[in-house]
Amino acid sequence: MSAANPNIEPEIYKPKEISPRKKHYKEMAGRFFKNKLAVIGGFFTLLLILTALFAPVIAPQDPTAQDYSKYLQGPSSSNWFGTDDLGRDILSRIIYGAQVSLQAGLISVGIALAVGIPVGLFSGYYRGVLDEFVVMRITDAILAFPPLVLALALAAVLGAGLENAMIAIGIVFIPNFIRLMRAEVLSQREREYVEAAKASGISDFRVIFVHILPNCLGPILVQATLAIASAIISEASLSYLGLGTQPPTPSWGSMLSTGQGYLADAPWIALFPGIMIFITVLSINLFGDGLRDALDPKTK
Amino acid sequence: MVNFIIRRLGLMVVILFLVSIMIFSLVHITPGDPARMMLGQEATEEAVEALRARLGLDLPLYQQYLNWAGGILQGDFGNSLKDNTPVLTVLMQKIPVTIQLSIFAFFISLLIAVPAGIIAATRKGTFWDYASTTFALSGVSIPPFFLGILFIYIFAIILGWFPPSGYVPIWEDWKQSILLMVLPAFAVGIRLSAEIARMLRSSMLEVLGADYIRTAYAKGLLGKPVIIGHALRNALIPVVTVSGLQLATFLGGAVITETIFAIPGIGRLVVDAILTRDFPVVQGAVLCMALAVVIINFLTDILYSILDPRIKLSGGN
Numbered sequence: 001m002s003a004a005n006p007n008i009e010p011e012i013y014k015p016k017e018i019s020p021r022k023k024h025y026k027e028m029a030g031r032f033f034k035n036k037l038a039v040i041g042g043f044f045t046l047l048l049i050l051t052a053l054f055a056p057v058i059a060p061q062d063p064t065a066q067d068y069s070k071y072l073q074g075p076s077s078s079n080w081f082g083t084d085d086l087g088r089d090i091l092s093r094i095i096y097g098a099q100v101s102l103q104a105g106l107i108s109v110g111i112a113l114a115v116g117i118p119v120g121l122f123s124g125y126y127r128g129v130l131d132e133f134v135v136m137r138i139t140d141a142i143l144a145f146p147p148l149v150l151a152l153a154l155a156a157v158l159g160a161g162l163e164n165a166m167i168a169i170g171i172v173f174i175p176n177f178i179r180l181m182r183a184e185v186l187s188q189r190e191r192e193y194v195e196a197a198k199a200s201g202i203s204d205f206r207v208i209f210v211h212i213l214p215n216c217l218g219p220i221l222v223q224a225t226l227a228i229a230s231a232i233i234s235e236a237s238l239s240y241l242g243l244g245t246q247p248p249t250p251s252w253g254s255m256l257s258t259g260q261g262y263l264a265d266a267p268w269i270a271l272f273p274g275i276m277i278f279i280t281v282l283s284i285n286l287f288g289d290g291l292r293d294a295l296d297p298k299t300k
Numbered sequence: 301m302v303n304f305i306i307r308r309l310g311l312m313v314v315i316l317f318l319v320s321i322m323i324f325s326l327v328h329i330t331p332g333d334p335a336r337m338m339l340g341q342e343a344t345e346e347a348v349e350a351l352r353a354r355l356g357l358d359l360p361l362y363q364q365y366l367n368w369a370g371g372i373l374q375g376d377f378g379n380s381l382k383d384n385t386p387v388l389t390v391l392m393q394k395i396p397v398t399i400q401l402s403i404f405a406f407f408i409s410l411l412i413a414v415p416a417g418i419i420a421a422t423r424k425g426t427f428w429d430y431a432s433t434t435f436a437l438s439g440v441s442i443p444p445f446f447l448g449i450l451f452i453y454i455f456a457i458i459l460g461w462f463p464p465s466g467y468v469p470i471w472e473d474w475k476q477s478i479l480l481m482v483l484p485a486f487a488v489g490i491r492l493s494a495e496i497a498r499m500l501r502s503s504m505l506e507v508l509g510a511d512y513i514r515t516a517y518a519k520g521l522l523g524k525p526v527i528i529g530h531a532l533r534n535a536l537i538p539v540v541t542v543s544g545l546q547l548a549t550f551l552g553g554a555v556i557t558e559t560i561f562a563i564p565g566i567g568r569l570v571v572d573a574i575l576t577r578d579f580p581v582v583q584g585a586v587l588c589m590a591l592a593v594v595i596i597n598f599l600t601d602i603l604y605s606i607l608d609p610r611i612k613l614s615g616g617n
Contacts, residue, residue: 141318148552274446282441
């Protein structure tokens with residue numbers, strides 16, 4: 001009878017270990033890519049980003065170059081989307097307009113996140129009088145204003161222009177992120193891992209930023225994506241009303257405003273930028289909805 | 301219930317107080333002299349000085365606020381800088397117009413959303429469900445001003461079915477008034493209908509899976525009475541909340557829709573006043589809109605508790 005050699009380890013099949021976090025991300029990506037509409041939305045969003053980034057390469061003409069010999073010309077082989085009342089190429093203006101829209105979406109949501117996340121985090125973690133009677137009541141008051149009206153009033157006070165429009169839109173979005181972040185923190189703060197972190201003696205600052213914040217980012221990411229779509233509409237609305245991007249910088253909203261005066265004779269001036277806003281916002285919404293379903297399949 | 305209403309009323313007063321401070325601050329947060337900002341850089345120093353004295357801008361800030369808020373509580377919203385008309389008179393002329401547009405738009409949104417939501421939920425996974433969901437997502441994504449322009453182009457310019465823009469009071473010529481309201485009401489209402497249809501679909505799906513619905517089917521009831529009599533009644537509860545909370549977005553949509561369709565409502569008043577820097581009018585009109593949102597939210601909360609007595613309202617949050 002041969003005794004087993006203690007120096008030789010028996011060969012046991014060990015499945016390749018995947019960390020739970022990696023597995024979670026893999027499942028999430030799987031759920032996202034199964035959602036065809038979300039993938040289409042993501043694809044168009046990516047296309048918009050590339051268009052904005054490479055506008056100088058893609059645009060067939062200078063978006064501000066005026067050519068009165070081409071006044072209000074319909075779509076043709078030389079000007080695919082036609083020309084406007086100053087003979088400018090609409091396709092080129094739409095391509096450059098993507099830069100403005102994307103910038104407005106990202107920066108205004110960035111402003112809202114920069115204020116909303118820390119305020120929501122501290123408010124939800126410490127609660128108390130400051131949370132209940134100051135932060136929540138101020139957010140209640142801001143939410144009482146119709147968002148576009150508040151953005152309009154702020155843009156009017158700050159002065160017309162893209163920068164001020166982005167600040168105004170950002171301010172309008174802040175309460176939404178404060179409330180969402182606070183709600184997330186409230187649901188996390190009583191959990192065992194937070195108790196354990198606190199018991200280990202680390203500072204509140206570390207508990208909040210290293211332990212709680214990463215667990216709250218999913219819904220914030222989804223909300224931020226959907227807010228970008230709203231911010232693009234808001235910027236276009238402000239530009240339509242003359243308080244956003246100023247001429248001659250091409251903006252989809254101001255192009256629509258110009259086009260409205262020529263609807264009977266040159267409908268393409270208004271229709272193409274309108275369609276672009278619609279496709280962009282729809283794509284980002286589809287992407288955001290898909291992201292939400294992938295992060296939390298229960299909401300589907 | 302009474303306790304809840306009292307607490308909720310108290311909260312409403314606090315919110316309105318903060319709202320009034322914010323609206324008052326609008327004129328003061330800007331760098332520089334508010335009187336100069338209202339009149340523009342071209343105005344003479346005397347004109348600026350006169351306006352400053354007229355608006356009491358030389359008084360301490362807290363006193364300016366107390367004067368302004370005290371005036372509003374007594375119905376004095378100040379006078380328009382444009383033609384010196386009392387702001388309250390201007391608001392009283394504009395509010396009924398926006399209310400008319402809102403009622404039309406709300407009616408249209410329900411007319412579209414309720415069948416769309418029910419069809420999507422009862423025929424889940426079919427073509428109708430996808431069509432309804434796509435409509436809802438498109439409706440949320442399409443900017444109201446583009447929808448307005450698109451409607452003018454298709455239904456007024458190409459087909460000639462409706463006048464492109466304008467407004468006639470309903471008591472002057474009801475036929476023309478309704479014709480003029482159709483396109484703007486659809487432009488505002490479609491977005492709201494998209495939100496309601498989305499909410500109704502998910503709410504119906506949840507209710508249709510409940511035990512009491514299965515019991516209703518088990519009792520031998522057929523589809524329609526179960527869906528309308530049992531499921532829809534309960535599924536409408538969250539829809540009431542959504543509709544109420546959407547008012548703020550709805551009023552925002554009205555601002556731009558009224559501008560596109562040249563409707564002399566409170567939305568267009570805000571835009572015109574902002575563009576002409578008529579700040580007493582801006583303050584009055586924005587306060588009116590915020591007041592409407594706060595009151596509707598309050599009523600929505602009350603209605604919510606009446607529709608679903610299970611909801612505990614003691615916290616008021």
